[in-house]
Amino acid sequence: xxxxxxxxxxxxxxxxxxxxxxxxxxxxxxxxxxxxxxxxxxxxxxxxxxxxxxxxxxxxxxxxxxxxxxxxxxxxxxxxxxxxxxxxxxxxxxxxxxxxxxxxxxxxxxxxxxxxxxxxxxxxxxxxxxxxxxxxxxxxxxxxxxxxxx
Amino acid sequence: xxxxxxxxxxxxxxxxxxxxxxxxxxxxxxxxxxxxxxxxxxxxxxxxxxxxxxxxxxxxxxxxxxxxxxxxxxxxxxxxxxxxxxxxxxxxxxxxxxxxxxxxxxxxxxxxxxxxxxxxxxxxxxxxxxxxxxxxxxxxxxxxxxxxxxxxxxxxxxxxxxxxxxxxxxxxxxxxxxxxxxxxxxxxxxxxxxxxxxxxxxxxxxxxxxxxxxxxxxxxxxxxxxxxx
Numbered sequence: 001x002x003x004x005x006x007x008x009x010x011x012x013x014x015x016x017x018x019x020x021x022x023x024x025x026x027x028x029x030x031x032x033x034x035x036x037x038x039x040x041x042x043x044x045x046x047x048x049x050x051x052x053x054x055x056x057x058x059x060x061x062x063x064x065x066x067x068x069x070x071x072x073x074x075x076x077x078x079x080x081x082x083x084x085x086x087x088x089x090x091x092x093x094x095x096x097x098x099x100x101x102x103x104x105x106x107x108x109x110x111x112x113x114x115x116x117x118x119x120x121x122x123x124x125x126x127x128x129x130x131x132x133x134x135x136x137x138x139x140x141x142x143x144x145x146x147x148x149x150x
Numbered sequence: 151x152x153x154x155x156x157x158x159x160x161x162x163x164x165x166x167x168x169x170x171x172x173x174x175x176x177x178x179x180x181x182x183x184x185x186x187x188x189x190x191x192x193x194x195x196x197x198x199x200x201x202x203x204x205x206x207x208x209x210x211x212x213x214x215x216x217x218x219x220x221x222x223x224x225x226x227x228x229x230x231x232x233x234x235x236x237x238x239x240x241x242x243x244x245x246x247x248x249x250x251x252x253x254x255x256x257x258x259x260x261x262x263x264x265x266x267x268x269x270x271x272x273x274x275x276x277x278x279x280x281x282x283x284x285x286x287x288x289x290x291x292x293x294x295x296x297x298x299x300x301x302x303x304x305x306x307x308x309x310x311x312x313x314x315x316x317x318x319x320x321x322x323x324x325x326x327x328x329x330x331x332x333x334x335x336x337x338x339x340x341x342x343x344x345x346x347x348x349x350x351x352x353x354x355x356x357x358x359x360x361x362x363x364x365x366x367x368x369x370x371x372x373x374x375x376x377x378x379x
Contacts (some may be wrong), residue, residue, distance in 0.1 A: 055267065055268060076242075081238040084268075084272050107250060110249075111245070125210075
């Protein structure tokens with residue numbers, strides 16, 4: 001699968017390394033070149049410097065024949081805009097948007113977008129850990145990520 | 151057709167972003183007797199605006215926060231104008247206004263002109279790019295006698311293009327019917343010595359004429375070249 005990821009922070013870089021290791025064709029976009037340091041030496045995908053809401057930047061990242069698009073910058077509105085450009089302008093088949101604000105996440109899910117709210121997920125996991133004492137939610141980072149960030 | 155305003159009532163407008171654009175816009179619209187609420191996230195800036203204008207209702211909060219927007223009475227607004235310095239914030243504010251509060255018409259300032267296309271595709275009724283407008287005006291000043299200006303025609307997405315005929319233009323001395331415009335494009339008016347002339351097919355184009363052209367293509371430069379070179 002061809003995947004375009006916007007935002008090379010902790011989530012974006014981990015996702016890129018994971019999908020790259022799984023054999024997908026990954027292109028990751030970030031405004032800062034230094035953000036790509038998170039990917040380490042083992043990353044085989046592409047990197048594009050620019051803002052993920054700019055159509056020309058997205059074109060350079062190969063969005064026109066992408067199968068999947070993930071917006072995971074640290075700005076909710078930026079993710080929302082980038083994802084909608086991917087979905088509406090470029091008609092990418094799967095578009096996934098990370099949104100911190102639960103209310104906004106619900107709204108844009110109603111508007112027909114595929115959204116993930118890390119705030120509600122983490123909050124409910126901590127709550128479960130607190131009440132049951134078992135940390136079932138704990139997930140080891142993928143080996144490719146451990147390798148890259150060592 | 152509808153501009154989102156009911157002429158019988160005093161129109162209510164919500165402006166999001168109290169920077170230079172939002173501030174002067176609010177002041178201008180209040181002078182024209184619109185009811186305006188200005189939303190500004192910075193409390194100190196909001197206080198300054200209130201001090202300057204007195205009569206305006208300034209609310210401190212984020213124009214992309216649903217709960218806050220609900221307190222502005224946004225659902226009765228005829229138009230929401232988002233003019234912060236961040237395009238993504240303007241987009242989301244307008245989409246929430248329309249999608250969640252049923253505001254009939256949204257206008258957004260587009261800071262980066264490349265985003266105009268995306269804003270249109272994503273349902274913003276009127277994306278306004280100050281940079282594009284400025285570029286057009288400045289270009290027409292430096293281009294001199296064959297200056298071109300474009301004005302968007304809302305219902306069709308076409309442009310009204312103003313083309314001044316320089317002496318050397320290949321169309322000078324020819325009939326209007328000989329102008330090879332693309333299908334669907336039309337010369338709608340000739341301005342001669344400051345007066346409008348009805349553009350009949352037999353009208354002969356003169357050297358200092360200005361042609362107002364209705365053009366479907368967004369390529370304003372292309373229209374200019376087709377007519378003058």
